[in-house]
Amino acid sequence: MNPDGLGDVAVTINGVNGAPSSSVVVLLAITLLSVAPSLILLTTSFTKIFVVLALTRNALGLTGVPPNQVLAGLALFLSLFVMAPTVSAVNDAGVQPYLDGSLTFAQAVEAGWGPLREFMLAHTREEDLALLTRAADLPNPAGAADVGFATLAPAFVLSELRSAFVIGFVIFVPFLVIDLVVSAALMAMGMMMLPPVMVSLPFKLLLFVLVDGWGMIVTALVGSYTGGG
Numbered sequence: 001m002n003p004d005g006l007g008d009v010a011v012t013i014n015g016v017n018g019a020p021s022s023s024v025v026v027l028l029a030i031t032l033l034s035v036a037p038s039l040i041l042l043t044t045s046f047t048k049i050f051v052v053l054a055l056t057r058n059a060l061g062l063t064g065v066p067p068n069q070v071l072a073g074l075a076l077f078l079s080l081f082v083m084a085p086t087v088s089a090v091n092d093a094g095v096q097p098y099l100d101g102s103l104t105f106a107q108a109v110e111a112g113w114g115p116l117r118e119f120m121l122a123h124t125r126e127e128d129l130a131l132l133t134r135a136a137d138l139p140n141p142a143g144a145a146d147v148g149f150a151t152l153a154p155a156f157v158l159s160e161l162r163s164a165f166v167i168g169f170v171i172f173v174p175f176l177v178i179d180l181v182v183s184a185a186l187m188a189m190g191m192m193m194l195p196p197v198m199v200s201l202p203f204k205l206l207l208f209v210l211v212d213g214w215g216m217i218v219t220a221l222v223g224s225y226t227g228g229g
Contacts, residue, residue: 042153043116045082045123048160049221050075055168056217059175060208061201078218082225089115117144120156123225128155128162167220175204 040046053071057063080087094112097103103111121144129147132155133140141147182200186192207213 040076040079042157043120044079045160045221045225046075046079047157048164048224049078049082051161051164052167052171052217052221055164056171056213059168059172060204061175061197078221082222083119086115086119113149117147117152120152121147123159123163124152124156125159125162128158131155131158163224167217167224171217174207178203178207 050071053075054068057066057071090112093115094103094108094110097111098105098108129151130140132151136151138148138151179196179200182203183196186194186196186199
């Protein structure tokens with residue numbers, strides 16, 4: 001009771017045991033869902049996997065098969081498989097301690113950021129990180145803990161795109177050879193009015209099926225993160 005005879009009023013977002021209230025948890029969950037697409041694109045393997053799958057479709061000469069929804073779904077589930085150890089570490093380090101009240105929200109964010117930062121740094125080229133650091137006119141970080149999200153996220157995406165294009169180039173080469181051979185054969189036979197793509201497409205599909213192309217690409221993509229490829 002204060003000197004004016006009025007009761008003190010305190011507003012807290014946590015429950016009686018220090019854990020966050022259910023309404024706060026729901027609010028944080030809704031906020032996380034709203035920014036989830038951006039986080040998936042900037043901090044996970046989704047971008048690289050989707051780009052490689054899209055380049056594979058273009059290399060085959062197919063414009064709408066498989067559709068983008070199928071490629072995005074496959075990329076999402078492959079990303080969940082690749083990111084499972086990191087997500088588990090983030091949950092153990094930040095989410096669960098925050099939910100049981102042992103860490104504040106700021107401490108939980110810092111603790112959860114650690115495993116994700118390690119994953120991103122492990123797949124980010126130093127050249128891209130230095131490029132973004134110079135572009136932002138920031139001092140060189142003394143260690144991994146000094147690398148901020150605003151610098152690491154675009155550097156990570158640049159590295160992922162570079163790796164995706166390298167894999168895409170390797171995928172394009174055998175299909176380009178088939179196109180060249182078919183085009184030369186059609187010209188030799190005087191069938192210049194027949195589109196070479198129409199003739200080469202069955203041979204490219206046959207080659208892709210015989211070598212188990214999707215399996216090889218998925219194995220290479222997953223192996224590039226787990227060290228198995």
